[in-house]
Structure formats: C-alpha cells, structure tokens
Amino acid sequence: MKSQLALNKFQPSCPQKAPQGAFCFCSLGVDWIRHERLRYHSPMNAGNTPHDYDAIITAPFGAIGLRVQDDFVVGIELLAETLEPHAAPLPFVQHAVHELQQYLLDPARLIDLPYLTGGTLFQQRVWKAIADIPSGEALSYSQLAQCVHSGPRAVANVCGANRVPLLVPCHRVVAKSGLGGFMQGNPRGLAIKQWLLAHEGFA
Numbered sequence: 001m002k003s004q005l006a007l008n009k010f011q012p013s014c015p016q017k018a019p020q021g022a023f024c025f026c027s028l029g030v031d032w033i034r035h036e037r038l039r040y041h042s043p044m045n046a047g048n049t050p051h052d053y054d055a056i057i058t059a060p061f062g063a064i065g066l067r068v069q070d071d072f073v074v075g076i077e078l079l080a081e082t083l084e085p086h087a088a089p090l091p092f093v094q095h096a097v098h099e100l101q102q103y104l105l106d107p108a109r110l111i112d113l114p115y116l117t118g119g120t121l122f123q124q125r126v127w128k129a130i131a132d133i134p135s136g137e138a139l140s141y142s143q144l145a146q147c148v149h150s151g152p153r154a155v156a157n158v159c160g161a162n163r164v165p166l167l168v169p170c171h172r173v174v175a176k177s178g179l180g181g182f183m184q185g186n187p188r189g190l191a192i193k194q195w196l197l198a199h200e201g202f203a
Contacts, residue, residue: 118163131169
C-alpha cells in the first residue's frame with residue numbers, strides 16, 4: 001500500500017452541491033440532471049442470481065453484475081464467484097458491457113457511461129468527490145472527509161451505500177494504513193478491492 005505521502009499526491013477538487021432534487025449523472029465526469037424516479041435494487045451480493053442482472057461480465061476476480069434502467073446504469077455489483085456471462089440484447093446494455101470490458105483490459109481508460117445514484121445531497125457530494133479520483137490514485141477516508149467538510153465515518157457510510165462501483169470508484173478510498181472497508185463487509189470484498197487497486201497500478 002502506498003505511503004501517506006503518496007496518498008497526498010492527489011489533491012481533490014471539492015465538488016459543489018447539486019441542484020435540489022437532482023440525481024447524479026456521469027459521462028466522462030459528473031454533471032447533474034433531474035430524474036423523478038429511480039428503481040432501487042437489493043444490496044450487493046444479497047443472494048442474487050444471474051437472472052437478476054441485465055448483464056454478467058466475466059472478470060479476473062469473478063464477475064461484474066450490471067443493472068440498467070432506460071439508458072442509465074443503476075447498479076453494478078462486483079461478484080467474487082464465477083457466473084456464466086450474458087447480456088440483454090439491448091443497445092445500451094451492449095455498450096455498457098463493452099465499456100466495462102475495456103476497463104478490465106485498460107485501467108487507464110475512462111468508463112463512459114451515464115448512471116443514476118439517487119441518494120441525499122450529501123451522498124451525491126461524496127460520490128462526486130470519489131468519481132473525481134483518477135485511476136491509479138487514492139484518497140484516505142480522512143482526506144475525502146476534509147474535501148466534503150464532514151467526518152471519516154460519515155463518508156465511509158456513503159461509500160458503503162454506493163450502488164455503482166467502478167463508475168463511482170469507491171475502491172480508491174482507503175484507510176491511512178491498509179485497504180479500509182469495501183462491499184459492506186463482504187468477506188471477499190477486500191480481495192476484489194486489492195485486485196482493482198493493483199490493476200490500476202496503486203500498490
């Protein structure tokens with residue numbers, strides 16, 4: 001794991017608040033759009049089957065489960081088990097699968113996908129700050145908390161509520177010494193977080 005000095009190399013630009021009632025939208029960055037309804041899904045790895053996803057993408061750590069609504073990603077789950085890959089025959093799903101596969105091949109590639117997060121204005125501010133962390137860099141929970149004028153425990157809870165990892169790359173938020181948490185305490189989550197950080201050259 002990089003030293004604290006290396007963690008400080010990346011200086012985040014603290015996000016502004018989103019317009020009231022807005023949800024988060026991202027396409028090579030984070031902007032804000034209004035969206036009245038967002039379908040919520042079950043938490044990561046909560047006994048889901050391949051049929052619960054619009055696509056399953058094979059990954060070195062297992063698989064990526066993808067959920068979409070209209071032309072937005074509304075859920076990404078990082079799965080430690082190997083599942084049979086599939087993708088719904090819809091143009092946006094096929095595009096999303098391609099973007100995620102390209103990231104697995106080239107971690108420096110920006111994932112160009114629109115997504116919806118829902119959440120409170122505070123959660124949106126934290127997710128925007130996380131989305132601004134470049135590949136190959138990381139922030140500690142304390143640094144992220146300073147950026148959004150909050151506390152480490154509060155931002156850690158927001159990380160745990162993130163429904164679109166990789167697009168909001170919460171694996172790039174680490175403890176001052178060690179990996180920190182990931183995937184809401186899933187016992188295999190830290191191995192996936194470690195793989196993602198190593199994949200991006202943060203070791």
